[in-house]
Amino acid sequence: MKISVIIPVYNAEEFVSQAVESALQFDEVHEVILVEDKSPDNALQVCTQLAEKHTRVRLYQHPDKGNHGAGPSRNLGIEKSTGDFIAFLDADDYFLPNRFDAERELFKRPEVEGVYGALGVHYYSAKAKEQYYSLFEDKLTTVYERHSPKDVFLGQIYMLGSFGLFSIDALTIRKESLLQKMDILFRTNLRLHQDTEFLFRLSFYLDLYPGILDEAVAVRGVHENNRITLVDSKKINPASTRILLWKEIDRWAHDENKVPGNVKQHISRMYRSFEIANAPLTKKWGMILKYLLTDYKSIRSGLYNINFRDNLF
Structure with missing residues (x-):
């Protein structure tokens, strides 16, 4: 397996080094692609240092050096990737040592086009835990039962909470299948929830299989400035x-x-x-x-x- 891990980076100077190191622990990770999205902090400087330090880390920005959002940044990462498989990681999250245990076996089967697992949660500060524990608690973000690939799309659309969720951080995709079956990757017109929209369409076009669902393979980092946390906690409607x-x-x-x-x-x-x-x-x-x-x-x-x-x- 040659896995390209794509990390969009925005306002994450405190966290991106941990994300990169968590991906580099795996021999299967062929490259870590950082797409710096005109961060207002010192994330570009940190990313430059990471690319200079590690031969497997590659750094890109958008051609106009502007801010385009996570969706277009992931699209650019996919375009630049050279691995056979694609995995995603948010810059304030990180992989656990079991991240690709299921993938090593499942991807030996050619019909497996994607594998999803469970996501845990970590609070970066006492303040973040105080604010958001009632939202995330210590629960796994996971699909609750092992489903056939043909049921994944309909389960997400129809069953909502009873089906469960899988996160983009816990997803690995066969790159050839992705590019052959999906003309449109991440939507460029969605600033939030573009990963959810992508996962809906992905599960329609590709055969996605369950990996490890009963324990975390990656971790969501919760902090005060995470935009999607603000939405989920209703500080943004x-x-x-x-x-x-x-x-x-x-x-x-x-x-x-x-x-x-x-x-x-x-x-x-x-x-x-x-x-x-x-x-x-x-x-x-x-x-x-x-x-x-x-x-x-x-x-x-x-x-x-x-x-x-x-x-x-």
């Missing part, structure tokens, strides 16, 4: 960001002829539920009445959606 996610999924589903009609309909209903949740109070009742009359299942879908319930009134 989650409905306002996830409506863009579901709008994008809805648009893709209706453009993709292979998505069954009933699945497209369900995705549209999920999008509408977020649309209602994010609407001003003066519009909510009108939208609820409209969908009660024309498509009441949009409301029913929303009632199973915690973000819809929390933002309904």
